[in-house]
Amino acid sequence: MRFWRTVLLLHVFFVLFLSAEVHSESLKSPDEERLFLQSELPLAQKTQIYFILDLKEKKIYFKARGIVLRDLEIRKIQFWGSHGNVELYTMTGKAAFSEPRREKIIPENAKKDDKTPAPPPASPATPATVDVKALELEDMPSRFSLTLYDGLFISVRPDNKGIIPGLYSIAHALNWYISQPIMTVWYAIQNRQYGALDLVLDEKDARALYWSIHEGARVLIYNPQNH
């Protein structure tokens, strides 16, 4: 009995400790805005597409030359770690449980032994619902992670409803609160920064993000609150 009372007390202490430590900090907008624009200017000067994660507006912007090509709404955000309010990152990798794979085209002569002429790739009468062998948006994962240089990890999840997605969300939340502190300690031992961002998007938007973002892409994150 005494043993379990001690365990319970430890838990209470732990929860109180956490609630005391997690805090948010809002910053003044003129400073932020200048810093943000200063960071965006060199990106807009290049010919590459760049990405802005505006955690205040809950938006992801695909941009080029300062113009918005597409914006995605972020349904839910969780941020962990010590990164600044306006930070520029380079994406170093993306990973998913089932990553899309490119189809390999088999040349016609390898497919057939006979010399009948090959049919055209698709006839004009082919319905739009035809199963084309290609990488399309539907083939992209909606649940994946992005690794950004300088120790920031982004996990993207779809905003699905139902029992299984619900259970998955609970498991994700447990994993988040348990694994993030340990990862922070692990990175601190190595004298490195660690941060994590959990984004929940509409399923199609999550796929679109996976489609468009690539290794080497520059990502500007505007995060007005720090834990």
Next chain:
Amino acid sequence: MVKRKKYIILTVIIVFLSLESLGYYLAGSSSNADTSRANVSKRGAATASLKRNSAALRKKISYLSPKGTYIVIDTARNRLYLKRGGSTLREAVISSGSGNMLTDPSGKRTWVFDTPRGEHSVKSKIENPDWVKPDWAFVEEGEKIPSKFGDRVESGMLGEYALSIGNGYLIHGTLYTRLLGRNVTHGCVRVGDKDLEYVFKNTPIGSKVIIF
């Protein structure tokens, strides 16, 4: 024995919670320590000056946006937008790259059929274009690559108009209109006849083409 077991459990819990607490503490405290990055409000500049700086930066960024008419292509949704400034002049359903791969029988060359992302420009405009079949077209069909240029030329495949964006990539018409909206091409952008005519007539050479 039971008591020892309890102590082990208790020790594990204490170590685990200590680690967790340390993690939470580090995550919280390092943002305070990293004031040079996080706490930008401590920069001494006055608000008015900051606002002037921001306005100047915003102006600089806006100068970088494409001048005149430009094309934006969304390969995920297979859409083409003809734009001028902030307004969309035309939206068209297109077909873009399949993302498939082809390797020639010798294994020396591999082609990846992606529509090239990034910023391009309209290099030339062609009416009634002929298709000069590249090597991959012969490899894919299992044919021998011809040595004569004339054997590569095929008419009527690209529709009535084509806009070249360089490196052999074209925005052109299609015979396969029912595949518009799908990723089926070898990297070119296929557009329906009416949309293509509008885009062709309203896009000058030199216009920017942004593909994502």
